[in-house]
Amino acid sequence: MADLTYNFAGIRTPNPFWLASAPPTDKEYNVVRAFEAGWGGVVWKTLGEDPPIVNVSSRYGAVNLGGQRMMGFSNIELITDRPLDVNLKEIARVKKNWPDRAVVVSLMVPCEEEPWRKILKKVEDTGADGVELNFGCPHGMSERGMGSAVGQVPEYIEMVTKWCKQHSDLPVIVKLTPNITDIRVAARAAVRGGADAVSLINTINSIVSVDLDVMAPTPIVDGKGAHAGYCGPAVKPIALNMVAEISRDPECENIPISGIGGIANWRDGAEFMALGCGTVQVCTAAMHYGFKIVDDMTTGLSNWMDAKGYQSIDDFRGLAVPNLANWNQLNMNYDIKARINQDLCIKCGLCHISCEDTSHQAITAGRVNGARHYEVVDKDCVGCNLCMLACPVDDCITMERVDKDKPYMNWNQDPRNPLASAAE
Amino acid sequence: MSDIAAARLSEAELARNFADIHPPLDARTARIDANRCYFCYDAPCMEACPTGIDIPNFIRKIATDNVRGAGLDILDENIMGGACARVCPTEVLCEGACVRTAQEGKPVPIGALQRYATDWLMASGEQPFKRAAPTGRKIAIIGAGPAGLSAAHRLALLGHECEIFEALPKSGGLNEYGIAAYKVPDDFAQKEVDFILGIGGITVHHNKKLGRDIHLADLRRNFDAVFIGSGLGAVQALGLKGEQIGGLYNAVDYIAELRQSKDKTALAIGRRVVVIGGGSTAIDIAVKSKRLGAEDVTLVYRRGPEAMSATEKEQEFAQVNGVTIKHWMRPVAIKTNGANVSGVEFEHTKVIADGGLTGTGDMVVIDADMVFKAIGQIFVPDPVCEEASRLDLHNSKIAVDETYATSIEGVFAGGDCIDGNIGLTVAAVQDGKLAAAAINEYLAKK
Numbered sequence: 043m044a045d046l047t048y049n050f051a052g053i054r055t056p057n058p059f060w061l062a063s064a065p066p067t068d069k070e071y072n073v074v075r076a077f078e079a080g081w082g083g084v085v086w087k088t089l090g091e092d093p094p095i096v097n098v099s100s101r102y103g104a105v106n107l108g109g110q111r112m113m114g115f116s117n118i119e120l121i122t123d124r125p126l127d128v129n130l131k132e133i134a135r136v137k138k139n140w141p142d143r144a145v146v147v148s149l150m151v152p153c154e155e156e157p158w159r160k161i162l163k164k165v166e167d168t169g170a171d172g173v174e175l176n177f178g179c180p181h182g183m184s185e186r187g188m189g190s191a192v193g194q195v196p197e198y199i200e201m202v203t204k205w206c207k208q209h210s211d212l213p214v215i216v217k218l219t220p221n222i223t224d225i226r227v228a229a230r231a232a233v234r235g236g237a238d239a240v241s242l243i244n245t246i247n248s249i250v251s252v253d254l255d256v257m258a259p260t261p262i263v264d265g266k267g268a269h270a271g272y273c274g275p276a277v278k279p280i281a282l283n284m285v286a287e288i289s290r291d292p293e294c295e296n297i298p299i300s301g302i303g304g305i306a307n308w309r310d311g312a313e314f315m316a317l318g319c320g321t322v323q324v325c326t327a328a329m330h331y332g333f334k335i336v337d338d339m340t341t342g343l344s345n346w347m348d349a350k351g352y353q354s355i356d357d358f359r360g361l362a363v364p365n366l367a368n369w370n371q372l373n374m375n376y377d378i379k380a381r382i383n384q385d386l387c388i389k390c391g392l393c394h395i396s397c398e399d400t401s402h403q404a405i406t407a408g409r410v411n412g413a414r415h416y417e418v419v420d421k422d423c424v425g426c427n428l429c430m431l432a433c434p435v436d437d438c439i440t441m442e443r444v445d446k447d448k449p450y451m452n453w454n455q456d457p458r459n460p461l462a463s464a465a466e
Numbered sequence: 467m468s469d470i471a472a473a474r475l476s477e478a479e480l481a482r483n484f485a486d487i488h489p490p491l492d493a494r495t496a497r498i499d500a501n502r503c504y505f506c507y508d509a510p511c512m513e514a515c516p517t518g519i520d521i522p523n524f525i526r527k528i529a530t531d532n533v534r535g536a537g538l539d540i541l542d543e544n545i546m547g548g549a550c551a552r553v554c555p556t557e558v559l560c561e562g563a564c565v566r567t568a569q570e571g572k573p574v575p576i577g578a579l580q581r582y583a584t585d586w587l588m589a590s591g592e593q594p595f596k597r598a599a600p601t602g603r604k605i606a607i608i609g610a611g612p613a614g615l616s617a618a619h620r621l622a623l624l625g626h627e628c629e630i631f632e633a634l635p636k637s638g639g640l641n642e643y644g645i646a647a648y649k650v651p652d653d654f655a656q657k658e659v660d661f662i663l664g665i666g667g668i669t670v671h672h673n674k675k676l677g678r679d680i681h682l683a684d685l686r687r688n689f690d691a692v693f694i695g696s697g698l699g700a701v702q703a704l705g706l707k708g709e710q711i712g713g714l715y716n717a718v719d720y721i722a723e724l725r726q727s728k729d730k731t732a733l734a735i736g737r738r739v740v741v742i743g744g745g746s747t748a749i750d751i752a753v754k755s756k757r758l759g760a761e762d763v764t765l766v767y768r769r770g771p772e773a774m775s776a777t778e779k780e781q782e783f784a785q786v787n788g789v790t791i792k793h794w795m796r797p798v799a800i801k802t803n804g805a806n807v808s809g810v811e812f813e814h815t816k817v818i819a820d821g822g823l824t825g826t827g828d829m830v831v832i833d834a835d836m837v838f839k840a841i842g843q844i845f846v847p848d849p850v851c852e853e854a855s856r857l858d859l860h861n862s863k864i865a866v867d868e869t870y871a872t873s874i875e876g877v878f879a880g881g882d883c884i885d886g887n888i889g890l891t892v893a894a895v896q897d898g899k900l901a902a903a904a905i906n907e908y909l910a911k912k
Contacts, residue, residue: 390509391506392504394507414510
């Protein structure tokens with residue numbers, strides 16, 4: 043049996059699946075239900091200064107795709123709308139009753155040293171395992187100079203992180219906003235500030251849909267909408283890339299990463315870990331299906347690790363990072379051609395029409411004994427994968443490597459590159 | 467004593483038994499089903515549809531909630547798309563060809579989606595078709611069934627005036643008089659006829675039978691062209707003694723009676739029913755007998771299940787409804803009890819070397835209070851042939867060329883009455899549509 047326990051920047055957790063700071067972690071009631079279901083930890087919904095903020099009615103929007111609900115999800119909620127002392131009391135009680143679970147507290151106060159010093163003291167008194175600095179929320183709070191308004195200014199990230207490290211012994215996780223151009227700049231600022239870890243991504247600025255009857259973006263509050271924070275399965279590719287950028291950046295110094303963004307099952311989690319994450323955080327999937335999904339996450343990860351022979355998270359964590367290269371390091375001599383398994387083909391013609399209309403006219407559509415027949419024209423096939431991706435049958439179209447006895451040659455070495463330097 | 471009685475079931479039970487067997491899809495289910503469509507290129511389902519509807523395109527429009535667009539895609543090619551969605555044997559047409567069938571044995575429910583789109587359009591109350599400028603041409607159409615209505619609609623669309631002469635009191639042909647009631651409940655056939663006639667330029671004269679009330683020579687003289695879509699006329703005989711006895715029925719006659727009945731508790735049905743035949747009509751009458759309250763219904767066919775013209779799905783439907791299907795038996799004698807049928811004697815059959823059928827000499831009698839013949843209908847050429855001795859027949863049906871022209875100039879034909887037609891509503895509609903185009907060309911040259 044694989045060992046799912048993990049020590050994340052000094053925070054011990056029985057498994058790497060945490061609930062992200064969000065509505066599911068807003069109260070003791072929810073968090074206890076989550077722990078009963080088996081979640082390894084929670085990041086408590088962001089605490090701020092009293093008086094608590096006030097939320098609007100109508101808060102979430104969604105992108106549905108092909109009959110699937112909530113492939114993308116958005117919200118215009120703010121931080122916790124409950125008094126600070128109520129949250130703190132509940133955090134203390136939860137941590138006392140669930141000592142083996144990770145309880146991290148998300149924080150967001152104005153960008154001044156004193157408010158941070160005061161709230162850190164209070165959090166320390168609860169016995170919580172760590173703090174996460176919410177520099178990410180793109181809506182509402184950012185307009186008050188907090189959230190992503192801080193996360194978008196590297197100097198602020200560094201400054202606030204330093205205050206937190208100075209005024210508290212708790213591990214400090216800096217949560218990063220994706221609403222920037224280069225995530226490494228923000229991550230490096232956190233590293234310079236002394237952060238123990240980073241977590242990402244927070245939500246992405248978005249409008250998930252426009253109601254064509256009301257003529258307003260959703261979610262609609264009395265006829266009007268605001269830009270909202272986007273998350274859910276749709277954002278996973280963006281999150282994976284940002285995580286990988288930090289993982290392979292020397293200036294980020296292998297800082298521990300808690301991955302967030304569209305994680306809905308064990309495989310999503312494993313992919314984030316393969317790119318360097320030690321823990322992952324989930325929100326949308328739990329808000330869609332409830333807390334029980336963690337059972338698949340833990341057993342699925344464990345079964346997969348057993349099958350692969352990985353005994354601990356660190357056995358495979360980051361293994362995909364060295365295989366993430368810059369484009370100019372890819373092998374220009376690598377050559378693959380599409381191969382259609384005629385026995386599996388169901389004659390939908392999508393391989394042909396996708397190639398014919400939009401790519402390289404490398405798949406012919408003909409008839410053999412009256413039956414539809416699709417054939418790859420090797421000389422025209424550039425190995426783009428489009429037909430394989432469009433084909434609805436698993437393993438019907440595969441890509442076969444055809445370059446033989448050719449050495450590795452990247453673009454810098456390629457004679458076709460006008461700026462190529464001579465190969466060694 | 468033969469036991470034939472009405473009201474074997476309560477009014478409520480009968481109402482339930484003759485309600486829609488395939489309730490319509492709701493919007494959400496329709497979108498989910500539509501999203502299962504792969505939007506195939508050169509889609510196999512389209513090739514399998516006799517009317518050539520662009521199926522992936524209309525399904526995509528359902529998925530995007532462009533339901534009006536979907537409905538128009540269907541009705542542009544098949545004006546009886548609503549009826550066909552309900553009665554087509556889709557399992558051997560579009561859905562049988564669906565690549566999802568090949569992949570996982572579960573096609574996109576094309577028929578149900580077609581119904582969703584056409585129902586939506588008809589419920590909107592919109593008349594989406596606009597006629598071209600009047601041409602001043604008049605066409606006579608014999609028969610207000612699928613072929614005749616389809617031809618009339620297309621001709622009206624092109625600006626011609628049409629007069630339909632129908633032998634029966636109502637329009638719709640087999641959609642009104644023949645199709646199983648639980649496939650087209652709520653008077654759908656008449657609603658569809660109204661929708662078709664809503665285009666304008668079509669007049670229907672009911673109770674006008676060719677050879678009795680109207681004559682081909684007159685129609686040719688008074689109209690610019692004639693289209694014959696008169697269907698089949700009679701039921702084949704079993705060729706046995708005693709076919710005129712009480713309790714022995716033509717399935718199509720009983721079905722027509724059932725379709726027109728206002729009160730199903732008034733319909734008498736036998737306690738034990740035997741159906742002879744292997745097609746859709748045999749399945750329909752067997753299931754209806756059961757649903758009217760018959761205790762034992764046995765459908766007997768002379769060959770094996772694969773040779774039945776009823777599809778596998780139809781055979782299963784009969785079995786699920788409690789019909790016993792017996793194969794490899796042929797009727798040899800009607801057993802009687804006084805003036806009434808008391809059973810049918812069958813002989814077991816087997817295939818001989820040339821593929822033909824022979825009796826084994828092994829006999830069995832199945833007791834019955836009622837026996838239905840459902841061994842196919844034949845074209846009765848008399849009315850038309852008596853009218854015009856030059857009308858060529860082929861395979862005992864009207865011969866037409868590729869433009870649906872008969873051997874008489876200006877007379878066209880389509881639907882069940884022509885040679886080569888496969889006997890489906892959808893094929894009759896296609897005949898009518900193509901014949902209308904041919905007539906339009908003929909008139910342009912005339």
